[in-house]
Amino acid sequence: MAPTVVQMRTPAETALIERFEAEKAGLPGAAAERAAAFERLKAKGLPSKRVEAYHYTDLRALMRQAPEAILPPNTYLMPSDRICIEAIPTIMFGNGKMQLAQDIALPISVRAIGDALESGSVTLNSAFVKLSDPVVDLNTIFCRDGALLEVPGGSKLSVHLAFVDDLDELDTKETFSVSSRVIINVGAGAELLVYESHEGSQRSRYQSNHVVELILGEGAKVEHIRVNTAGNEALVLSTLAASLAAEAELMSLNFSMGGAVARHQSFITYAGENAKLDLRGATMIRGRQHCDNTLVVDHAVPHGTSRELFRTVADDEAHGVFQGKIIVRPHAQKTDGQMASNALLLGDEAAMSNKPELEIFADDVVCAHGATCGALEESQLFYLMARGLPRVEAEALLVEAFLGEVLEAVSDETLRDSLAMLISEWLAARQAA
Amino acid sequence: MAAVKETVETVKTIDVDQYKYGFVTDIESELAPKGLNEDIVRYISAKKDEPAWLLEWRLEAFRRWQTMIEPTWSRVHYPAIDFQDLHYYSAPKNTAGPKSLDEVDPELLRTYEKLGIPLREQEILAGVEPKNRVAVDAVFDSVSVVTTFKEELKKAGVIFCPISEAVREHPELVQKYLGTVVPTTDNFYATLNSAVFSDGSFVYIPPGVRCPMELSTYFRINEQKTGQFERTLIIADAGSYVSYLEGCTAPKRDENQLHAAVVELIALDDAEIKYSTVQNWYPGDSEGKGGIYNFVTKRGDCRGARSKISWTQVETGSAITWKYPSCILRGEGSSGEFYSIAISNGMQQVDSGTKMIHLGKNTTSKIIAKGIAAGKSDNTYRGQVSAHRKATGARNFTNCDSLLIGQECGAHTIPYIESKNASAVFEHEATTSKIAEDQLFYCMQRGLDEEEAVALIVNGFVKDVLQQLPMEFAVEAQKLIAISLEGSVG
Numbered sequence: 001m002a003p004t005v006v007q008m009r010t011p012a013e014t015a016l017i018e019r020f021e022a023e024k025a026g027l028p029g030a031a032a033e034r035a036a037a038f039e040r041l042k043a044k045g046l047p048s049k050r051v052e053a054y055h056y057t058d059l060r061a062l063m064r065q066a067p068e069a070i071l072p073p074n075t076y077l078m079p080s081d082r083i084c085i086e087a088i089p090t091i092m093f094g095n096g097k098m099q100l101a102q103d104i105a106l107p108i109s110v111r112a113i114g115d116a117l118e119s120g121s122v123t124l125n126s127a128f129v130k131l132s133d134p135v136v137d138l139n140t141i142f143c144r145d146g147a148l149l150e151v152p153g154g155s156k157l158s159v160h161l162a163f164v165d166d167l168d169e170l171d172t173k174e175t176f177s178v179s180s181r182v183i184i185n186v187g188a189g190a191e192l193l194v195y196e197s198h199e200g201s202q203r204s205r206y207q208s209n210h211v212v213e214l215i216l217g218e219g220a221k222v223e224h225i226r227v228n229t230a231g232n233e234a235l236v237l238s239t240l241a242a243s244l245a246a247e248a249e250l251m252s253l254n255f256s257m258g259g260a261v262a263r264h265q266s267f268i269t270y271a272g273e274n275a276k277l278d279l280r281g282a283t284m285i286r287g288r289q290h291c292d293n294t295l296v297v298d299h300a301v302p303h304g305t306s307r308e309l310f311r312t313v314a315d316d317e318a319h320g321v322f323q324g325k326i327i328v329r330p331h332a333q334k335t336d337g338q339m340a341s342n343a344l345l346l347g348d349e350a351a352m353s354n355k356p357e358l359e360i361f362a363d364d365v366v367c368a369h370g371a372t373c374g375a376l377e378e379s380q381l382f383y384l385m386a387r388g389l390p391r392v393e394a395e396a397l398l399v400e401a402f403l404g405e406v407l408e409a410v411s412d413e414t415l416r417d418s419l420a421m422l423i424s425e426w427l428a429a430r431q432a433a
Numbered sequence: 434m435a436a437v438k439e440t441v442e443t444v445k446t447i448d449v450d451q452y453k454y455g456f457v458t459d460i461e462s463e464l465a466p467k468g469l470n471e472d473i474v475r476y477i478s479a480k481k482d483e484p485a486w487l488l489e490w491r492l493e494a495f496r497r498w499q500t501m502i503e504p505t506w507s508r509v510h511y512p513a514i515d516f517q518d519l520h521y522y523s524a525p526k527n528t529a530g531p532k533s534l535d536e537v538d539p540e541l542l543r544t545y546e547k548l549g550i551p552l553r554e555q556e557i558l559a560g561v562e563p564k565n566r567v568a569v570d571a572v573f574d575s576v577s578v579v580t581t582f583k584e585e586l587k588k589a590g591v592i593f594c595p596i597s598e599a600v601r602e603h604p605e606l607v608q609k610y611l612g613t614v615v616p617t618t619d620n621f622y623a624t625l626n627s628a629v630f631s632d633g634s635f636v637y638i639p640p641g642v643r644c645p646m647e648l649s650t651y652f653r654i655n656e657q658k659t660g661q662f663e664r665t666l667i668i669a670d671a672g673s674y675v676s677y678l679e680g681c682t683a684p685k686r687d688e689n690q691l692h693a694a695v696v697e698l699i700a701l702d703d704a705e706i707k708y709s710t711v712q713n714w715y716p717g718d719s720e721g722k723g724g725i726y727n728f729v730t731k732r733g734d735c736r737g738a739r740s741k742i743s744w745t746q747v748e749t750g751s752a753i754t755w756k757y758p759s760c761i762l763r764g765e766g767s768s769g770e771f772y773s774i775a776i777s778n779g780m781q782q783v784d785s786g787t788k789m790i791h792l793g794k795n796t797t798s799k800i801i802a803k804g805i806a807a808g809k810s811d812n813t814y815r816g817q818v819s820a821h822r823k824a825t826g827a828r829n830f831t832n833c834d835s836l837l838i839g840q841e842c843g844a845h846t847i848p849y850i851e852s853k854n855a856s857a858v859f860e861h862e863a864t865t866s867k868i869a870e871d872q873l874f875y876c877m878q879r880g881l882d883e884e885e886a887v888a889l890i891v892n893g894f895v896k897d898v899l900q901q902l903p904m905e906f907a908v909e910a911q912k913l914i915a916i917s918l919e920g921s922v923g
Contacts, residue, residue, distance in 0.1 A: 052506065055849075330840070330841070331840075343852075345852065345854075345855035346855065347855060348854070348855050348856075349822070349853075349855075350855055351851070351852060351853040352850075352851070352852050353849070353850065353851045353852075354848070354849075354850035354851075354859075354861070355847070355848065355849050355850070356846075356848060356861070356863070357845070357846060357847045357848075358835075358844070358845060358846040358863060358865055359843070359845045360835070360837065360843060360844050360845060360865050361842075361843040362837075362840065363837035363838065363839060363840050363842070363867045364867050365837075365865065365866065365867070366864075366865075366866050367864065367865040367866070368862070368863060368864040368865070369846070369861075369862070369863050370860075370861060370862045370863070371848070371850050371859070371860075371861040371862075372858075372859065372860050372861070373850060373852045373857070373858070373859045374852075374855075374856075374857065374858035374859065375855045375856050375858075
């Protein structure tokens, strides 16, 4: 009786299908996984707002085209020096392709993912079997390049993954797409700082889809800082998938201000007991920017601890999205999960959508979430203005303090200071406008 | 403390088989043939002697419903419902317009007596203290059997009658307001209800009148293989106030029965509606066999400035509860409240919560939801708070807490908080935990046994909501909570 609805394919969906048919012969390894992901894409299409996980980021409407993938330009791409960090080894990804400078001697094993896939020593969906997320599927279908890093147990080091998605200066392409996959195996007891930067073309409407997988061994400690200063017109899709073995500790911060549309997903799974997670986000958006932080924290084993702290500042007509889900599986007793999302709306037309979720199947747990949304407190502004600060400066001070709390977990002082500087610059541009 | 003790004693005295309203009334009924088509819609309309416009309204809804797809987004699981295998109309025979209680089938009166519902006005009047008088509209399957205190309410200008009677006697009011809050196109079950609704209550409070007593409707499903589709419409005109209570039970049957009601509330300028529900449909047995599917659309429209709608619900029954009593805050300075206790035990599934849609300036809303999951049940809070562009100064506070008792149940929280206005201030907090060992220890150290200690803590947990209930409901609800949790402690 009930009619079944058949969705028409959008031009982007049709183009994606054609692209894969054309490209598949040249993609390295993992043919079966790519084909399976492709079948899912073909069957379901891009996720629309009717798909719960994409309710606020309607990819079907936002992804208008499916531009072709491009190779890195002939000129060597360099990350900008806007952000400073103590000198650490850098692995460049020019349009997703690993470009390891020969003179950098890394104390870890680094392989291009294409080679690893060809030899079958690594797979693409190991971390995502249960998820079948459409953005990850897109990455699985098309990713050609990236890296496989092996961090030996007990070692202690830092690495900068610099993603630059850009064209040759003379290239006039209006649009292009890039995707890459980086898999990092962190040995037992190792300590690792991963600084991941994303920059890109300011003049083309490119689409990026980068996936980073972190597999933490027992007792490994990882600090992961992702900074998104992607191009103004870009559609930036990114995913972090991490699995935590027993006693492992992960701090991951997503610092996001770039892209016309940005969606960062974090999928964290607990594989061993007593693991600790500290997930953070600082988002500054303006104009008509759209930024989505989506996370799924899956407590599959007992005695896991997780803390999530996300702060969003939206100006003008920008739209911030936070979707956080804490899952506590049956028998994952003694789980302690606390999640908070706070948003400041500076512009009258700015909007925020919060969806903090708890999905709990074990009884001996302590889980909580909080979400707030509002404008700057008038009384706080008044306090500062009564002490002689002009309104804009008072506002800036409050916003800096609001976002600053998230940065406290960054251990590298230089990096922390330059992130704080980015916030100040963003606010200064606001005052100038 | 007395209430707590009583709770514990109630728990002790009842059998494992907890549902005490599970009896079947042996009464002859007039049933519509099974199945759903335009003829059935016409049949129901003819039975109710309805005007042409209402039949047309029903048919339009029915045609719409045929094009709709059953929603599947909720966190509940059940086998597909065969909508052609249900009776859409069932009425106890010989109840056509009883002039007084004497004409009502004594079997029916006994049923309500057993349920503890006072239908005889004189009984209440004979009581020592007539202060807690409640006017009752008793709905049995598809028809309203009796409405008490009608005369006295009439003196105050209040209209309280079955909706089928209102269609005949106050068509202008019904036509003006019916379907304006929950349109016939709203959702799958509301559209189905619009096509086949049978009875329900109609309330109209004239301007400036404070309704002299609590109004109450008592719903009872009796017949096998029937669905109950009642429709309630409450209009509080400018400056008026009404408190409305709703209760419901059903016999124990092996089959699942569908209850798809629609409740529409309309509050005009400065009016206030307080709507309280104690939902105690048959929840099915401990294996999850039988029980009511409670798929209800409840929505209040704060149409006037400074109007107020408050929903209070205690959900303990039904195999599946799927409902979101909502407030549309349209009037400037209007406010909405939602207080809920949802308790699930056995194999029950609950997906319930609220929606607060802030449209007007300086609108405020408050949500307090307490979920308790025990046994193998699943208990989900799902709520939406949204502020639209023009909702300057909107304010919301949400608190939803879940308590888990036992290792096989689940408690979930899914809030949607959407703000499109910078001056709107939304706060949301949620926690999930079990009864803390230290709290239990504290109570037991002071001489309470474990059961008493749990009862005390649970009662404390839901206190914020219980306080919102009218007096006589609060006591009943407190007992109900203990009964629902029986067997899950220890």
